[in-house]
Amino acid sequence: MFYREAGDFSTTYSEDSQTFPIKFDRVRYYVVLAVAFLVVPFIVNDYWLNAVLLPFLIYAIAAIGLNILTGYCGQVSLGTGGFMAVGAYACYKFMTGMDIYLMGADGEWVRYALPPINIFFSVILAGFVTAFVGLLFGLPSLRIKGFYLAVATLAAQFFLVWLFNKWSWTYNYSASGQINAPTRGVLGYEVTGPTAEPWAAYLFCLIFVVVLAWIARNLTRGSMGRRWMAIRDMDIAAEIIGVNPLGAKLSAFGVSSFFVGVSGALFFAVYLGAVEVGEAFGIQKSFLVLFMIIIGGLGSIFGSFAGAAFMVLLPVLLKNILVGTLGWPTDLAAHIEFIIVGALIVIFLIAEPHGLAQLWRIAKEKLRLWPFPY
Amino acid sequence: MKDTIESYVTPDGRTIGGVLMEMKNITLRFGGVTAIKDISFDIREGEIRAIIGPNGAGKSSMLNVISGFYHPQEGEVWFRGDRRPPMKPYQVAQQGIARTFQNIALFEGMTVLDNVMTGRLTHMRAGMLAQALWKGRAEAEETENREKVEKIIDFLEIQSIRKTPVGRLPYGLKKRVELARALAAEPMLLLLDEPMAGMNVEEKEDMSRFVLDVNDEFGTTIALIEHDMGVVMDLSDRVVVMDYGKKIGDGTPDDVRNNQAVIDAYLGVSHD
Ligand SMILES: Nc1ncnc2c1ncn2[C@@H]1O[C@H](COP(=O)(O)OP(=O)(O)OP(=O)(O)O)[C@@H](O)[C@H]1O
Numbered sequence: 143m144f145y146r147e148a149g150d151f152s153t154t155y156s157e158d159s160q161t162f163p164i165k166f167d168r169v170r171y172y173v174v175l176a177v178a179f180l181v182v183p184f185i186v187n188d189y190w191l192n193a194v195l196l197p198f199l200i201y202a203i204a205a206i207g208l209n210i211l212t213g214y215c216g217q218v219s220l221g222t223g224g225f226m227a228v229g230a231y232a233c234y235k236f237m238t239g240m241d242i243y244l245m246g247a248d249g250e251w252v253r254y255a256l257p258p259i260n261i262f263f264s265v266i267l268a269g270f271v272t273a274f275v276g277l278l279f280g281l282p283s284l285r286i287k288g289f290y291l292a293v294a295t296l297a298a299q300f301f302l303v304w305l306f307n308k309w310s311w312t313y314n315y316s317a318s319g320q321i322n323a324p325t326r327g328v329l330g331y332e333v334t335g336p337t338a339e340p341w342a343a344y345l346f347c348l349i350f351v352v353v354l355a356w357i358a359r360n361l362t363r364g365s366m367g368r369r370w371m372a373i374r375d376m377d378i379a380a381e382i383i384g385v386n387p388l389g390a391k392l393s394a395f396g397v398s399s400f401f402v403g404v405s406g407a408l409f410f411a412v413y414l415g416a417v418e419v420g421e422a423f424g425i426q427k428s429f430l431v432l433f434m435i436i437i438g439g440l441g442s443i444f445g446s447f448a449g450a451a452f453m454v455l456l457p458v459l460l461k462n463i464l465v466g467t468l469g470w471p472t473d474l475a476a477h478i479e480f481i482i483v484g485a486l487i488v489i490f491l492i493a494e495p496h497g498l499a500q501l502w503r504i505a506k507e508k509l510r511l512w513p514f515p516y
Numbered sequence: 517m518k519d520t521i522e523s524y525v526t527p528d529g530r531t532i533g534g535v536l537m538e539m540k541n542i543t544l545r546f547g548g549v550t551a552i553k554d555i556s557f558d559i560r561e562g563e564i565r566a567i568i569g570p571n572g573a574g575k576s577s578m579l580n581v582i583s584g585f586y587h588p589q590e591g592e593v594w595f596r597g598d599r600r601p602p603m604k605p606y607q608v609a610q611q612g613i614a615r616t617f618q619n620i621a622l623f624e625g626m627t628v629l630d631n632v633m634t635g636r637l638t639h640m641r642a643g644m645l646a647q648a649l650w651k652g653r654a655e656a657e658e659t660e661n662r663e664k665v666e667k668i669i670d671f672l673e674i675q676s677i678r679k680t681p682v683g684r685l686p687y688g689l690k691k692r693v694e695l696a697r698a699l700a701a702e703p704m705l706l707l708l709d710e711p712m713a714g715m716n717v718e719e720k721e722d723m724s725r726f727v728l729d730v731n732d733e734f735g736t737t738i739a740l741i742e743h744d745m746g747v748v749m750d751l752s753d754r755v756v757v758m759d760y761g762k763k764i765g766d767g768t769p770d771d772v773r774n775n776q777a778v779i780d781a782y783l784g785v786s787h788d
């Protein structure tokens with residue numbers, strides 16, 4: 143009833159290309175933002191934070207990142223877990239004070255210890271480090287495509303996990319091989335470590351999510367996004383209209399990896415607090431994020447959120463209903479989760495490659511015309 | 517005659533300028549197959565130049581040489597008075613050469629508007645940061661280019677399908693959208709590979725009119741491949757005829773129509 147496009151004309155081209163051309167959408171978006179910033183922080187508790195909100199926000203960033211690469215630019219990646227690990231370990235090094243070795247004038251290696259960097263900037267720097275690593279692993283994409291590229295990124299996944307197991311400098315030579323996030327704060331409020339306040343950790347992640355989603359939206363609606371989509375839809379035609387394939391693919395790898403790196407940094411520093419690389423950032427993480435964008439919708443920022451929400455909420459729901467209410471054993475609930483996710487992946491891949499986001503659009507289209515469909 | 521003078525005016529009042537593009541002794545081989553054998557011809561500024569010939573004559577291969585998909589084993593490509601070094605297709609596009617394909621090559625996942633907007637990518641230069649923040653150049657550029665694109669959409673009369681995903685369009689409209697995308701680049705030279713193939717008479721008439729209007733209003737030089745002889749005779753200023761990779765005729769439509777080798781090729785006289 144209230145969802146109306148009529149009388150809501152764009153009179154300029156810039157109005158037409160804005161993110162929410164329909165006023166109702168715009169209003170709803172501001173309401174969601176207001177609730178997220180002004181209401182949730184006051185009611186959030188530890189359970190909601192750790193079971194739902196933090197993973198949702200952090201995975202949403204990773205899903206947007208992978209969606210840029212796979213959904214917008216058409217380059218399949220199975221290396222998301224590995225790139226999240228790069229973000230996590232880079233963030234760890236920055237926040238604990240990185241020691242670097244540079245060759246001095248006399249040819250001797252000299253050790254320099256950087257001071258610990260504020261957690262906020264550590265996360266951003268971790269994103270840049272991951273972007274750089276992503277660029278390197280994106281180089282083969284000029285030569286290899288589709289299935290073979292997926293295998294190459296899978297190799298990257300295993301290589302990176304192996305690297306963070308073996309290279310003791312990355313985990314500050316700790317005996318356990320783990321990395322632990324020390325207590326760090328922003329403007330005096332702790333956001334990492336065991337004593338961090340839930341609302342502060344939540345807001346910290348929320349700010350990253352909102353800003354990064356806005357950036358992703360901007361990049362995908364302009365010329366950069368069209369370059370990516372051109373490569374995705376038909377690389378030969380993309381070249382003929384003047385798109386340099388290497389530039390387009392590498393920029394997608396770089397931007398995507400930045401997002402994934404930030405996500406990995408937050409996953410480690412704010413959410414888990416302690417990380418063993420194979421466990422936290424193994425191949426199953428790559429698949430989890432891939433499932434999110436398939437179910438949520440390839441080539442859609444909103445779909446990235448929908449997919450992250452779905453994959454985070456599903457196990458929580460099943461656990462509460464099947465285990466909590468019906469009293470089924472936990473492992474049975476876990477199996478049912480696998481079955482549901484597996485079936486959904488197949489269904490979405492075959493029937494609706496644009497995922498939940500497309501279902502939502504169709505529902506809106508119906509709603510727009512309701513109650514007079516003709 | 518016309519090849520030796522600098523510029524001339526056609527009977528319908530258009531001015532044809534000097535040589536824009538010149539192919540010199542092009543030979544292109546694929547393994548044992550010689551798709552183009554020692555062909556030379558030129559394209560003058562402002563003219564409509566047709567390339568005709570039976571199936572497999574090497575016409576598409578010639579366009580692919582011009583647009584940088586194929587690199588000939590022998591011969592030189594000259595563009596705007598300079599010899600062109602071997603180039604990638606996207607570099608050719610950046611030089612101001614746009615094209616359409618024999619088999620439509622649109623971006624199926626995007627709307628008509630987005631497809632045509634991609635045609636302007638060579639004119640869009642906003643940096644990554646400006647785009648990420650949607651400030652400065654990025655925003656201004658989007659609006660500027662959108663205006664240009666809307667003009668082309670009006671020109672080709674596809675306003676009503678602006679927001680339709682290309683995958684849903686019928687064949688004839690797809691061809692038109694592909695032309696719109698090429699035109700959006702404001703090319704100096706437009707290459708059309710069988711723009712009217714598979715169309716009905718009415719669609720062909722529309723397309724012919726658009727080709728003429730583009731040439732007339734924007735002064736775009738056009739090289740087109742076409743099988744329909746009626747269309748070719750109506751549209752083109754000069755015609756290159758190819759057969760089995762060789763050039764067998766070159767001149768005005770009338771010259772070509774009366775050329776014995778051309779008549780033989782089309783009537784299928786045996787090659788010996
Ligand atoms: N990429 C390629 N690899 C091998 N052979 C090719 C390739 N492209 C074209 N050829 C060969 O070159 C010859 C000329 O082909 P081309 O497509 O240029 O013909 P055409 O004149 O455009 O024909 P049509 O009217 O059927 O489109 C054909 O024998 C074709 O098989």
Ligand SMILES: [Mg+2]
Pocket residue numbers: 575576577618709
């Ligand atoms: Mg052809």
